Amino acid sequence: MINDRMEKALNDQINAELHSAYIYYAMAYWFDSVALTGFARWMRVQALEEVTHAQRIAGYIAERGGRVLMTPIADPGTEWKSALDAFEVAYKHECYISDRINKLVDQARELRDHATDNFLQWFVAEQVEEEATADDAVQKLKLVGDSKDGLFMLDREFGARTFAMPADMAGTV
Secondary structure, eight states: OOOHHHHHHHHHHHHHHHHHHHHHHHHHHHHHHTTOHHHHHHHHHHHHHHHHHHHHHHHHHHHTTOOOOOOOOOOOOOOOSSHHHHHHHHHHHHHHHHHHHHHHHHHHHHTTOHHHHHHHHHHHHHHHHHHHHHHHHHHHHHHHTTOHHHHHHHHHHHTTOOOOOOGGGTTOO
């Protein structure tokens, strides 16, 4: 059975993960509106990753005998000044999520909840990748600067990104 405080914190993290997806979907639709469909695809793939993170946490709560509670998702915003601005927001958001995950680990350790601590280690490693991926996009966008040719080349590159359901989650949706 999961500790009540840990259950609440994990439910809050589900909301944060779904808010992340909401942000990335909003960015995807903004990119579509400015004819950068490759960047839009990148953001949609990112949104799907965030949804699977929420599903992973929900599955864990249920497995531990807890109850998953859905709560309202905050406004994601709808406008960005540029592709660089959107990706800088995405990078900062991933850093925020990393901090939240770290605090969950701290709480699990404080509660001596070794199962949840173990479960959260996947997210700790995942956030290293999430931050690096977003930062890589920021750095590439900084390199191309105001070059429209560079922007369109990155749009094509980012449009090749694909989503693959994690193998350990196959059949859970």
